[in-house]
Amino acid sequence: MHQVKIKNSKQEFNVGKIVCLGRNYLDHIRELNNAVPDRAVIFCKPATSLLANGGVIEIPPYSNDCHHELELALLIGTTGKNIDKNTALSHLAGYGVALDLTLRDLQNELKNKGLPWEIAKGFDTSCPLSDFVPANDINDPNNINLQLLINGETRQQGNTNQMMRSVEEIIAEVSTFYTLEVGDIILTGTPAGVSKIVSGDKLEGTIEQVGSLQVSVA
Ligand code: MG
Secondary structure (H helix, E strand, C coil): CCCCCCCCCEEEEECCCCCEEEEEEEHHHHHCCCCCCCCCEEEECCCCHEEECCEECCCCCCCCCCCEEEEEEEEECCCCCCCCCHHHHHHEEEEEEEEEEEEHHHHHCCCHHCCCCHHHHHCCEEECCCCEEHHCCCCCCCCCEEEEEEEEEHHHHHHHHHHHHCCCHHHHHHHCCCCCCCCCCEEEECCCCCCEECCCCCEEEEECCEEEEEEEEE
């Protein structure tokens, strides 16, 4: 069983599903030459993809192009289905810093064949994740800065106000497809600046008010 914690508390959650949004920042859609979706692009990562703060990323041998995607993570604290946008934030227990690591070469190969590309997103260690801060600590989750440094150099910089769907809209839309249960996690998409990581890289993701996540590549 994989667990996550709320900082400075004894609260622990058993992780259920990890639901991820793709193509939620326009500048990232453009850098990958993807189409702007009408419906949210949604996929899941298994709980076995989780990697704790300070951990080591293991890029699988079948890929030569692993990309970083820095994302705001949401932790569900109250179960719901068909959640109303106006009450969506009350379903959150906390916010965290996550990376949605992606084997871009494998993803493109599968995409071009019209096949599901979840194996490019769900490998072991593909979801580094920090501890969570209590949801009440964040005034406006739709206006916070994100930054990813690799070996001390800025690679991704953005603000959640650039998201095409707000945190409330994401929770509402995801919950029309899947019941959201206590311990489920949602990754909200990445801003522009994705690029390849290689052996020995040190990654530091920071999200304003939420905290930071430090991992390295084996
Ligand atoms: Mg992503």
